[in-house]
Amino acid sequence: MFLINCPYCGERDQSEFSAGGEAHIMRPKQPTELSDDQWAEFLFMRKNIKGVQFERWNHAHGCRKWFNMVRDTSNDKIHAVYKMGEKPPSK
Amino acid sequence: MTKNLRTTNSKFIDQTSRISFKFDGKKLYGFKGDTLASALLANNIHLVGRSFKYHRPRGIMACGSEEPNAIVQVGNDASMTEPNTRATEIELYEGLEASSQNCWPSVNFDVGAVNNFFSPLIPAAFYYKTFMWPSNFWKLYEYFIRKSAGLGKSPTEPDKDIYDHRYLHCDVLVVGGGISGIIAAKIAAKNNLNTVLIDDKNILGGTTLFQENECFKINNSYSNEWLKKEIETLKSLENLTIKTRTSLAAYHSYNYLLAKENLTDHLDINEKKDKIRQRLWKIRAKKVIIATGAMERPLIFNNNDKPGIILSSSIKKYIDYYGVKCGQKVSLFTNNDSAYETAISLNNSGVIVNSVVDIRDKTNSLIVKQAEKLGIKIHWKSSVVNTNGYKKINSIEIMKLSDDGNAVVGKKTKEECDCLGISGGWTPRVHLFTQSGGKLKFRDEDNVFLPDKSGLDQISIGSCNGDFELDLVIKNSVSSTNKFLKVNNNYYENLEIITSKEIDKKNIWLLPSDKPLGKTKSFLDFQNDSTANDIKLALREGFKSIEHVKRYTTTGMATDQGKLSNMHALGIIAETAGVKMGELGTTTFRPPYTPLTFGAIVGRNVGEFFDITRRTPIHDWHVENKAEFENVGQWKRAWYYPIDNENMHEAVQRESKAARDSAGILDASTLGKIDIQGSDASEFLNRVYTNAWSKLEIGKCRYGLMLNEDGMVYDDGVTTRLSENHYLMTTTTGGAANVLSKLEDYLQTEWPELDVYLTSVTDQYGTISVCGPNSKKILSKVIPDLDLSDKEFPHMSFKNALIDNIKCRVMRISFTGEHSYEINIQSSYAKSVWEKCYEAGKEFNITPYGTETMHLLRAEKGFIIAGQDTDGTMTPVDLQMNWIISKKKYDFIGKRSLYRSDTIREDRKQLVGLLTDDPNEVLEEGAQIVAEKNKQPIEMLGHVTSSYFSPNLNKSIALAIVKNGKKMKGQKLFVPMENKTINVTITDTVFLDKENKRLNA
C-alpha cells in the first residue's frame, strides 16, 4: 500500500488514488491525418517496464487532480511526483 | 494422575484460580495463565488430532503459532464456532469448549486410520493423481475427501461478535516483545520517538522471561531477572504504547502493516458479551524494527510424529512458564546446545531425564558441562532411529552414527520414555521481512536464511536476524537500533554478560535409519502429512523448482504454511539435487503470518455497512407505495410497484400500458448530472460528443453519444444549454462517476487550455419524469404559470420555473417516446413535488412506474441502454446511429477510430430488432442467435440484448446484436434453447410510433 505525495495535497494513502497508465503520451492534435498504424500506436501501444516507469495518477478521492509519477515497478519505490505539464525530472 | 504433572514453581500461572473447560465434551480443569495446550498437557492429554492423509494420531508439538497438530475447533454455538485455531495460542478461560478436528467419530477411534495401513498406496500427490479422472466422479471424491479431511467446521450462522478497524501512525513500530524488541523500544521511546511495541503473547519478555539458568547472566542477575526490570522501566516511558495479544498479520510496502489485536478471546464466556472481540490495526510506521525471534526446528527421523514428541524448547516453556511436565521420563534428541537448557530445567523440576541423544561428537560448551555435572546422560554421535507407541510414545531406539553421518552403525539400544524432546536448531522468523519485499541471504555455518536487502525503512534484530547467543543478541540489538534510529545512548553500555557459547555445530536434514528409506515414515509437514519420501519421489518424478515440489507434495501448504519444516524440505531437495541451499532459495511466505478471522478482515463493514447504499430523495415514497427495488450500482431504484398480488410481469404490463394510455411518473433522480460551466463549454462538448454542439440554442436540449478513443460507445444522455456558457449534462446511472472522471482527465491532461469547470450535481437534484398523453395537463396543474404550448415549449427544450416559489428546471425530453417532462429540483423538495404531481395526476390515473417499465417502453422505441445493448465493442455505426456522427467536426473523442480497418468492416455485429414467429414467445436476454440450426459446430451470429412482452403492441419484441445484421432485415434466424428452438425474424429497431407522433400528442 503506497504512500503517495499528491503534488496538491501532500502524503495520502494509496486507496485515495487511481492509476491511469503510462504518462507523456500526447493525444495527436490531428488524428485524421494519421494512418491506421500511427493511430494504433497512440491508441493501443503501452510500455510495461520492469524498472523505472513514468505513470499518470489521479487523486480520485481527494482533489481529483491528475499528476505524473516516476515509479520503479520492481520495488514500488516512487522517485518523484510532478504536476501535469511539468517536465519529467531527469534521472 | 493429573496432579503430579504440575510443578508449584511457575510465576506465570495463578494456581489459586481454577478454570473449568471442556475438550471433546469432557470437563477438565486448568489455571488462569494456561493455554488450552498447557492445560491439556497438565491433564496428560497429548493426543489432540489425526493427521490429514494417514489419520495418524498426533499430539501437541509446540507452544506457539508454529503448532502443526493441535488444531482445534473452538465454541459450539452455530454462530460463534471457529475452526482451525491452534490450542497453543488459545488462552484458557472459564467456559471454553474445544474439540479436536480431523477425526471421526472420535480422536481415539478414527475410521480414516486405515489409510495409515494402506499408506504405501498413498504417495505424494495421491489426491491429484487419483481424483483427476474421470471428472464426473469428482462429486463422489469430494464427499469422501471433505468428510475424512475434516479441516474444521464453518459456522452456519452469522457471526455475533463485534470486530473493529483502527488506524495507527507512529515513528517506530517494534514487532516482537522479546529481549531485542524491549531493548529497541526503550531506545526509540527514550529518544522522543513515538513508538509502538506489539507482541502476540499476553505479556512481554519472549523466552528470556523464563530463562533462569546459571549459564545466562547479566550484571550478576539471571537473564530473566534483568529483563523483568527492563520491562518495568518500559511502563514509565511516555512515548511508548505497548500492545500485547496483538499479532502482526501482514507487512506491505511503504511500511503499511496490519496487526490483529485480541480483545476478548481470553475472557470468560460471560465477560465477552457486547465487547469488541478483535481489532485490526492498520499501521503506517515511519520505521519498523522486526524482532520476531526464531523458532525451533524438529528433527526428521523415522516415526517422528507420535504424540509425546515435542519441540525441546516447548517442553522447556511448558515446565518453566506453565509449570507443566510434558512427561515423567523424558528423553531429548538434538543437534545443538539448546536441548541441554531443557534438560536442566526438567531436572531442576524433578522430571527424570533419561538421556540426551546428540548427533554431534562430544562438545564442551558451558551448558553441556552443566548438564553433565547434574548427571544427565548423553549419547554422543548418536541418533534416534525409531519411536514406539501408537497413541503415545513409549520408547525410542538409539544407534550410533557413522563418521560421515549417512548411516547408523552398531547395536540398537532401546530407551523407555513418555516424552521425547527434539531440537534441530533454529530458524529465524523472517516471514515478515520477506512479506515486505526483503531479499534473504543464506548462512552456511548454521543453515539459516537471514534478512539481506530491503527497500523499506526497516531492520531486523535479535534471533530473527541470526543472533542466537545472549551477548550477541543484546550488543547487536543495541548497536543496530542506535544506528537505524540515528541516536546515541548508553543505557546498555558496560553490561557484564555471561552466556554459554555453542562451540560445535552439525546438521543432518534427514537422519539415517537402520531401515531402508521406503520403510520409514519421516514426517516433514505434520499437518499435511508429507514425508521425506514424498519429497524424494517428487524429485525422482522430475520436479525441480521448490515451488513445484511444494505444490506436488503439499509440503508447507497447510494452515501453518509449513513454519516448522520448510527448511528440512529445502535441505532434502538441495541435498538430493546436489545444489546449494542458498541457490535454491525459499518458497514465498504470504500474508497473513497466522490465520486471520474473516470478522477481523471485514470489521464493521457487515450488514447494512457492507457497501454504501444510495437512495433517491423520493425513496421513502416508493417504500410507502410498496415498490420492489432493484440495485443499480450502489443505488436502490424502484423496479416496479405491484398492486395486490401482482407479480412482476403483471405489474410491468399494467404500468407500461398506463404510461402510454394516459400518464406515468418515474423517479429519474439517479441519472448522472454534471454541471458544465466556462467560456469554452460548447467547444468542450464538441470534443467529447460525436455530434455538433456549437449551434445549440440557449434553452434547448440535445441527445449526445460519447465514445471511447477506440470508437466504441461509452455513455449517452441529454445535455441542456442553460445559458451561454452553462450546460447540464446527464449520464447513465451507472456511468456517472466514470464519465466525470474521464472528462476531467481530458480537461486536465489533453486540453488544459479550455476554460471549463465540471461539477457533479447528481445528488443535488431530484428528477421527476412525467410522461404520457396527459402529461401536459398534469404539468399545467403543477406549474400553472408555465406556458406549455408546443410553440413556446417544444420537445427538446427547457424552461426555468417555480413550484411553490422553489426554483426548478423543466426539460421536455423523452426516453419513452411519449410527450413528457422532466422536473429537476433541489433534492430536499423532490419528494413533495413528486407527491404534487401524483396528486395532480390522479384524475388521469397517473401510474408510478419503475426501471423495468422504463426499459420496456424505451425498447418499444428502439432506444439503446448503454451497457445493456452495448458492451464496449459497439460503434455508433454498429448501432445504426450514423445520424449522430457529425461529418463536419474535425475531431472528437473516438472519431479517428471510426474508420480503422476493423471498425469499417461490413460484417461487424450490429444492433437489430427481433420479432418471434410466435408473438407470445418472449426471448431470454443473452440467448444466442444462429442461422443454421443443424450445422456442427454451430456458428453463433450474435445474442439477444433486450427482450420484453410489449402490452402496447401485444407481442414479444427484442433487440439483439447480430453479425452483419444491418443487411439481414426480414431474414429468418433461430434462437436455440435447451428444450426448443425459437424462430425469429430480423426487423427494424423501432417497434412503435416510427413517425414520433406521440412526442407531440
Ligand SMILES: [Zn+2]
Ligand atoms: Zn490531491
